[in-house]
Amino acid sequence: MAEESELHFDVSTGLKRVLGRELITDDEVAIFELVKNSFDANANTVRLHFEEDQIVIADNGDGMSYEDLTGKWLFVAYSAKRSGRPDGDFRNVAADRRHYAGSKGIGRFSSDRLGASVLVQSRKKGQSKLVQCLLVDWDLFENDAKEHFDRIPVTHAEQEKFDLPKDLRNFEPELSHGTVITIRQLRRPWPRPRLLDLKASLAKLINPFGQEIDGFGIHLSVPAERAEDKRVSLMALKKKEKPLPREIVNGQIGNFIFSTLKDKTTFIRVVIEEGQVVTTLTDRGELIYKIAEPNPYPSLVDAGFSCEIYYLNLSAKTTFARRVGLPSIQFGSVFLFRNGFRVFPIGEESNDWFGFNRRKQQGFSRFLGSREIIGRVDVSGSDEDFQEASSRNQGLIDTPAVAQLRRAVMEHCLKRLERYVVPVSWTDAADGKTDDLSRLLTDPGRARVSAAVANLVDNDKVQLIAYSRKLVDLINERSSDFESSLVSLRAIAEKTGDKKMLARLESAERRFDDLKKSEADARRVANKALAAAEAASIRAATAEAEIETERRRAHFLESFINVDSATILNLHHQVTIYAVDIAQQIENFLTETAGKNSVPRETVLRTLEQMAFLNRKVMSVTKFAAKATFKLDSEKIDTDLPGFIFDYIEQIAKTTGSARLQISVENLHPGMRLRFNPIDASIIVDNLVSNARKARASRISFVLSKQDRGGLIIRVEDNGRGLAPGTNRARIFEMGYTSTQGSGLGLYHVRQALGEMGGSIELDDQVSPGLGFIITITARSKSA
Structure with a gap:
């Protein structure tokens, strides 16, 4: 065997280009790498300053000593961050505050991408008062590719203070320690569009949820752009608006949109802590549920995993864009942050690293995709588990921990959010256009929320920690969703061991059964009498029937007709049913409160509300009986809803109202056929008219028009006194809430009736003086 000898690698100056411009292929990524170094140096502030031919990046981090510069910064591909040395090492970070954003040891070559030379000034925390300076001319490395890398000179000097541009001198008091990097002889200019793009990217780099999460701020200063910034701000001021952050170059970088979205849309937050996956879902400011379950992701136990995803309905998308x-x-879409800094390009418009869009293609109407969501996933850990690709813009290298990360985001974040949004919000198309809970506070809305929570906790491993008492609660016994809601509420009460809720459910179920039995008996008696009367009427009034078929058809007759025996019995039929219902409510209340010295206000209010609603039905029947061309013995009719409301206002509301209140109606809708309860429609109109009269209005108008996809919008406006001072506008539709001497039931009944019709009501802030409402009813072929 030939005699062995040792050889060694030699390094050409060409290594500089490989680690610099050829590895870091994007100017923005080059700046990101330098900002990451500031973050890793424990800085809380970094200043980016752009001049015509230089970029300055200054931070108040731990800084570097002479030994750090010579033994580490100039040691190619060495990273003290990766070596895991103790405190005091190169730009080290306290473990209890941050993990490292970078660990390749090549970020220092980012400056080569940006300019021909770099000046590094640094003062070590707690050590020398002198500032250490290194000047590197990158072009010297390109004169001869055969030259040895380590033979290219780098200039070192010491000075008493930092040499800063004029605009950064106000930052000098914070630089008792820190680093200032000045990149000169820029390879490309930075016009305003590039600077605005950089600012937008940096905002997503540090934290799209606001800097308070990691206590790290970035400030951008470009003197040449201040005049244009001022012009943009003045233009916005003339429009009585604030300039958009992405239109202004100078100033602090950050995104504060998410603090607004938290109260405007649905979002889920998932964290792994103490061996459990803890999930909290919030809808438009209301906590819907908080659950805990065993953690099935062993690689994420100590990874600080957290995920926050927002569902953007149409209203939230509009707010976001504005x-x-x-x-x-x-x-x-959903950004990934590793050790506090963004991992590119995960979350970009064309990137589907989490697989959301591939999955959505399998069920477009059942699954959420990147177009409907936005958010942030955080994870921390070593390169062994979570390592970025060397190119810095290709995401994470696949490892078992990365596979578990993807699965956790899909299974416990996206799918959990989906299991709420699809059955609760997507079922009601109009809910996607609202930024509040108005449509969920109706009985059908509450029933959907209760069902979603019940389905979620139908698992022995899931612990229900908290849930919304506002939305997950007993709904009105008259609602068509009442029985199905009881099943959901029972499952939730049993899961949480809520004995009070179980007792309330038992009581509600008894009242409901009694009510159904009484109503069934009343219907049998009333139906028998009505059938006999109708048979007699048919025999005795054939001629009158033939005349009626020739008359103009409308929902209501043009004038009062003679009240014949059939009409009287029709009236009697409905009043009998509602009167029995009222009697049963009274009996239920007396039974429930027997032997008690005091009765909770909530119990009294609930019973009075039921009776008030039934009484309102009786009053409506008496109005209908003389003028309606349809029979009231069926609960629902299938007809043109805008036409029905128009006819009701013209033929009944106007003629039975007060002479002191002028009522007008305009129907601009081409027609929308819907199956609905006519009594519900009358209650909506009558309550709004009644409120206007109480507010001493002299006029009230109803304008019916077409909504997108054929839905109905009703704008109601009166010239009364409006809302009383101090009224909580968010609560005016709640049962029993009133700022006057009223019952606090009128607007509550309006919202409940609309809920049964698939509609909603909100205040119209554009109406003043007086009071205005906007009613929205979604178009659909049938209503249950």
Whole structure:
């Protein structure tokens, strides 16, 4: 065997280009790498300053000593972060505050991408008062590719203070320690569009949820752009608006849109802590549920995993676009942050690293995709588990921990959010256009929320920690969803061991059964009498029937007709049923409160509300009986809803109202056929008219028009006194809430009736003086 000898690698100056411009292929990524170094140096502030031919990046981090510069910064591909050395090492970070954003030891070559030379000034925390300076001319490395890398000189000097541009001198008091990097002889200019793009990217780099999460702020200063910033701000001021952050170059970088979205849309937050996956779902400011379950992801136990995903309905998308200045889809989807810094390109518009869009293609109407969601996933850990690709813009290298990360986001974040959004919000198309809970506070809305929570906790491993008492509660016994809601509420009460809720459910179920039995008996008696009367009427009034078929058909007759025996019995039929219902409510209340010295206000209010609603039905029947061309013995009719409301206002509300209140109606809708309860429609109109009269209005108007996809919008406006001072506008539709001497039931009944019709009501802030409402009813072929 030939004699062995040792050889060694030699390194050409060409290594600089490989680690610099050829590895870091994007100017923005190059700046990101330098900002990451500031973050890793324990800085809380970094200043980016752009001049015509230089970029300055200054931070108040731990800084570097002479030994750090010579033994580590100039040691190619060495990373003290990766070596895991103790405190005091190169730009080390306290473990209890941050993990490292970078660990390749090549970020220092980012400056080569940006300019021909770099000046590094640094003062070590707690050590020398002198500032250490290194000047590197990158072009010297390109004169001869055969030259040895380590033979290219780098200039070192010491000075008493940092040499800063004029605009950064106000930052000098914070630089008792820190680093200032000045990149000169820029390879490309930075016009305003590039600077705005950089600012937008940096905002997503540090934290799209606001800087308070990691206590790290970035400030951008570009003197040449201040005049244009001022012009943009003045233009916005003339429109009585604030300039959009993405339109202004100078200032602090950050995204504060998410603090607004938290109260405007549905979002889920999932964290792994103490061996459990803890999930909290919030809908438009209301906590819907908080659950805990065993953690099935061993690689994420100590990884600080957290995920926050927002569902953007149409209203939230509009808010986002208005505040940020571009559609949410262009901003990005779900970003991944490793050790506090963004991992590119995960979350970009065309990136589907989590697989959301591939899955959505399998069920477009059942699954959420990147167009409907936006959010952030955080994870921390070593390169062994979570390592970025060397190119810095290709995401994470696949490892078992990365596979578990993807699965956790899909199974416990996206799918959990989906299991609420699809059955609760997507079922009601109009809910996607609201930024409040108005449509969920109706009986059908509450029933959907209760069912979603019940389905979620139907698992022995899931612990229900908290849930919304506002939305997950007993609904009205008259609602068609009452019985199915009882099943959901029972499952939730049993899961939480809520004995009070179980007792309330038992009581509600008894009242409901008694009510159904009484109503069934009343219907049998009334139906028998009505059938006999109708048979007699048919025999005795054939001629009158033939005349009636020739008359103009409408929902209501043009004038009062003679009240014949059939009409009287029709009236009697309905009044009998509602009167029996009222009697049963009274009996239920007396039974429930027997032997008690005091009765909770909530119990009294609930019973009075039921009776008030039934009484309102009786009053409506008496109005209908003389004028309706349809029979009231069936609960629902299938007809043109806008036409029905128009006819009701013209032929009944006007003629039975007060002479002091002028009522007008305009129907601009081409027609929308719907199956609905006519009594519900009358209650909506009558309550709004009654409220206007109490507010001493002299006029009230109803304008019916077409909504998108054929839905109905009703704008109601009166010239009364409006809301009383101090009224909580968010509560005016709640049962029993009143700022006057009223019952607090009128607007509550309006919202409940609309809920049964698939509609909602909200205040119209554009009406003043007086009071206005906007009613929205979604178009659909049938209503249950």
